[in-house]
Amino acid sequence: xxxxxxxxxxxxxxxxxxxxxxxxxxxxxxxxxxxxxxxxxxxxxxxxxxxxxxxxxxxxxxxxxxxxxxxxxxxxxxxxxxxxxxxxxxxxxxxxxxxxxxxxxxxxxxxxxxxxxxxxxxxxxxxxxxxxxxxxxxxxxxxxx
Numbered sequence: 003x004x005x006x007x008x009x010x011x012x013x014x015x016x017x018x019x020x021x022x023x024x025x026x027x028x029x030x031x032x033x034x035x036x037x038x039x040x041x042x043x044x045x046x047x048x049x050x051x052x053x054x055x056x057x058x059x060x061x062x063x064x065x066x067x068x069x070x071x072x073x074x075x076x077x078x079x080x081x082x083x084x085x086x087x088x089x090x091x092x093x094x095x096x097x098x099x100x101x102x103x104x105x106x107x108x109x110x111x112x113x114x115x116x117x118x119x120x121x122x123x124x125x126x127x128x129x130x131x132x133x134x135x136x137x138x139x140x141x142x143x144x145x146x147x
Contacts, residue, residue, distance in 0.1 A: 013056060017071070022048045059122060075122040082127065085115055089135055 014029060016022040026048060033039045051061035051073045058081040061073040091097070092107045099107070116124070 013054065015051070019048065058119070077119050077122050077124055077127070081119075082131075085111075086131065086134070089131070093135065 014022070014025055016025055026046075030041055030046075033041055052063065054061065055078050058078050060076050060078045062076050064072045064074050066072075088111050089108070092099075092104060092111065097104075116128075
């Protein structure tokens with residue numbers, strides 16, 4: 003079985019719906035009978051990868067020739083929005099902070115964020131955020147007449 007586990011959450015991935023139902027029942031019985039663990043039926047279920055998010059990651063189908071039924075890992079919209087808000091707070095010119103401290107904070111946020119999401123497809127969106135951040139900075143330097 004292919005699966006992802008984090009603390010008390012886990013996901014099992016199958017190619018067909020019938021295989022998913024079978025595996026789901028087997029895992030449910032094992033957790034209930036052998037390990038005596040309660041199962042949250044609301045959170046549990048069979049879902050397509052595009053309808054599932056875990057720890058800020060999501061899935062989208064790949065659109066390459068010959069790759070039907072394959073998915074790529076992405077970052078959820080909520081996490082991109084959070085990153086933009088963090089960057090906005092750090093680069094706000096009204097924040098009392100030296101230039102060196104500002105660069106240090108930006109590096110910390112970017113390094114941590116990129117390491118956390120390194121397996122997701124983020125290159126294009128990171129370039130867009132870089133452009134947004136540069137435009138934001140240049141606009142703040144334009145003198146007001």
